[in-house]
Amino acid sequence: MIDLDELRSCTRCSLSATRQRVVIGSGPQHPRLMVVGEAPGRYEDEGGEPFIGRSGRLLFALLREEVGVERDECFVTNVVKCRPPGNRTPARGEILACHDWFDAQVKDYAPAVVLALGNVAARALFDFTEGVGLTHGRIVTVAKKGADAVSGAVTRGLATYHPAAALRGGSSVVDVMRGDLRILKRLLEDA
Numbered sequence: 001m002i003d004l005d006e007l008r009s010c011t012r013c014s015l016s017a018t019r020q021r022v023v024i025g026s027g028p029q030h031p032r033l034m035v036v037g038e039a040p041g042r043y044e045d046e047g048g049e050p051f052i053g054r055s056g057r058l059l060f061a062l063l064r065e066e067v068g069v070e071r072d073e074c075f076v077t078n079v080v081k082c083r084p085p086g087n088r089t090p091a092r093g094e095i096l097a098c099h100d101w102f103d104a105q106v107k108d109y110a111p112a113v114v115l116a117l118g119n120v121a122a123r124a125l126f127d128f129t130e131g132v133g134l135t136h137g138r139i140v141t142v143a144k145k146g147a148d149a150v151s152g153a154v155t156r157g158l159a160t161y162h163p164a165a166a167l168r169g170g171s172s173v174v175d176v177m178r179g180d181l182r183i184l185k186r187l188l189e190d191a
């Protein structure tokens with residue numbers, strides 16, 4: 001199990017010098033769905049919870065409308081646990097420094113289905129080398145880590161655009177996300 005006190009005081013990369021809070025994640029211990037973003041933004045850094053700003057409002061409205069899932073039913077987290085200054089994309093070294101924390105969370109929570117939001121999450125979860133423009137909606141099956149691994153269970157998932165891209169890109173990006181979330185709904189129904 002992840003040592004939360006150790007994570008809260010982590011100094012494995014320089015983001016520890018500028019963060020206000022380590023944003024670990026929120027949601028139930030054994031969720032059917034794990035939602036994974038990139039890194040906390042300003043509101044998350046202040047509030048200590050992932051996706052509590054505009055991106056999160058859009059994300060959870062779409063999840064409710066297309067999948068019928070509420071925020072408190074999923075475990076929500078980010079690949080990188082501390083805010084990159086100015087909300088820049090986390091650097092490779094920062095992603096690597098956080099990798100063991102993120103990997104341990106996927107093992108501990110062992111969700112049936114994972115949703116990756118944007119390139120950083122899609123690469124971390126599915127090893128995609130192409131961007132989400134090409135890989136969104138593609139169903140990926142990964143060996144489930146942790147306790148369930150002995151029974152050969154799998155986690156399935158897919159990537160879609162990050163909701164911040166939808167806020168910038170408008171209705172065409174939202175429409176693509178809606179289509180991907182309908183595929184996610186079928187994955188959850190089959191899980």
Ligand code: URA
Pocket residue numbers: 037038039040041044049050051052055078164
């Ligand atoms: N963007 C993310 O990727 N994660 C958050 O928690 C907030 C914004």
